[in-house]
Amino acid sequence: DVKVTQSSRYLVKRTGEKVFLECVQDMDHENMFWYRQDPGLGLRLIYFSYDVKMKEKGDIPEGYSVSREKKERFSLILESASTNQTSMYLCASSPRRGTKLLKMKRLFFGSGTQLSVL
Amino acid sequence: AQSVTQPDIHITVSEGASLELRCNYSYGATPYLFWYVQSPGQGLQLLLKYFSGDTLVQGIKGFEAEFKRSQSSFNLRKPSVHWSDAAEYFCAVVRPMNRDDKIIFGKGTRLHILP
Numbered sequence: 001d002v003k004v005t006q007s008s009r010y011l012v013k014r015t016g017e018k019v020f021l022e023c024v025q026d027m028d029h030e031n032m033f034w035y036r037q038d039p040g041l042g043l044r045l046i047y048f049s050y051d052v053k054m055k056e057k058g059d060i061p062e063g064y065s066v067s068r069e070k071k072e073r074f075s076l077i078l079e080s081a082s083t084n085q086t087s088m089y090l091c092a093s094s095p096r097r098g099t100k101l102l103k104m105k106r107l108f109f110g111s112g113t114q115l116s117v118l
Numbered sequence: 119a120q121s122v123t124q125p126d127i128h129i130t131v132s133e134g135a136s137l138e139l140r141c142n143y144s145y146g147a148t149p150y151l152f153w154y155v156q157s158p159g160q161g162l163q164l165l166l167k168y169f170s171g172d173t174l175v176q177g178i179k180g181f182e183a184e185f186k187r188s189q190s191s192f193n194l195r196k197p198s199v200h201w202s203d204a205a206e207y208f209c210a211v212v213r214p215m216n217r218d219d220k221i222i223f224g225k226g227t228r229l230h231i232l233p
Contacts, residue, residue, distance in 0.1 A: 004161070033221075040127070042208060042225035043162075058220070090161060106152065107221060109161030 003027070006091050006110040013117050019078040021113050023091030030096035032074035033107065034058075034066065037088040049074055050096070081117045089113045122211050124224035132232045133201050139194040139227050141209030150212040151192040152221070153183055157205045165207075168192065179203070204231045 007022035025032065030051055035043040035058075045058030047066040055066050063085060067075040074093075078085055092107040123142045131137055143149060150169050154162040166177025173185040183194045192209060209224040 035223075040225060042124075043223040045220060045222075048220070092162075106164050106167060107154075107162070109154075109163070111159070111161045 004091055004093055004108050004110040006089075006113050008113050009111065011113055011115045013078075013081050013115065015082060015117060017078075017081050017117075019081045019115070019117075021076040021078075021089055021091075021115070023074045023076070023093075023110055024072050025074075025091075025093040025108070026072065027093070027095070027108070028071065029093035029108070030071070031094045032068065033092040033094075034064075034074065034076045035090045035092065036060070037090055037112070043090065046076065081115075083117050085115065086117045087115060089115055122209050122222055122224040124207075124209055124227050126227045127225070128228050128230065130230040130232060131199055134198050137194075137196045137199045137203070137229070139207050139209075139229070141192045141194065141224060142190050143192065143209075143211045144190065145211065151183075151185060152210040152212070153177065153181070153192075153194045154208045154210060154223075155179075155205050156208065156226075162208065165194070199229075199231055201231045201233065204229055 004025045013019050033048040034046045037043050044060050046064050047058050049055045049068040052071050065077045090112045091110040094107050121144050125140050152167045153165040155165050156162045165181050166175050166183055168175050168185045176182050181196050185192050206226045206228045208226045210221050212221050
């Protein structure tokens with residue numbers, strides 16, 4: 001089975017700290033994603049990556065950045081954490097289908113990181 | 119803009135009763151449609167998906183969903199729920215054939231089961 005591992009299940013940080021959320025997948029997937037999940041808002045896409053060193057902004061990229069130096073690892077960075085970034089963060093991966101078009105047929109999710117910014 | 123609507127935030131049913139969770143999408147062509155389930159403290163798990171063909175799709179855990187183009191709906195059903203089905207359910211849609219494919223999620227429906 002595909003395994004997507006998020007390094008921390010719970011994380012507590014202070015306002016202004018730089019925060020790194022790590023995600024590793026073991027199935028050689030090309031595509032990786034970071035979502036945040038908030039009650040009543042569902043999942044919102046922060047950033048995604050189609051390949052190593054490639055990144056694309058999602059719907060809510062403000063206040064975040066990402067890094068994809070290796071295919072299996074996709075890091076989400078909060079440059080200066082704020083209280084409104086308290087949330088559940090979910091990482092996901094999917095294989096690329098076809099050589100020309102990116103048909104992401106399904107996502108494999110990690111268990112999530114609950115981040116609290118005080 | 120493409121969107122997914124789950125009109126029910128919470129649904130409560132008795133164990134053994136039937137279930138239907140609603141999902142509507144707004145998109146011109148036939149999208150790829152999914153239902154995911156999230157149990158407490160867990161990530162999301164794929165229940166089923168629809169790409170083309172038979173509009174009634176079977177998934178895991180006894181769930182099924184029916185794609186109805188005329189109603190732009192993809193409702194999830196189960197004939198008899200179990201207490202372990204208590205979870206949050208997300209409908210999602212992928213816009214195919216574009217370079218910047220994204221998976222768009224609904225806001226979720228939380229299912230509560232009465233004993």
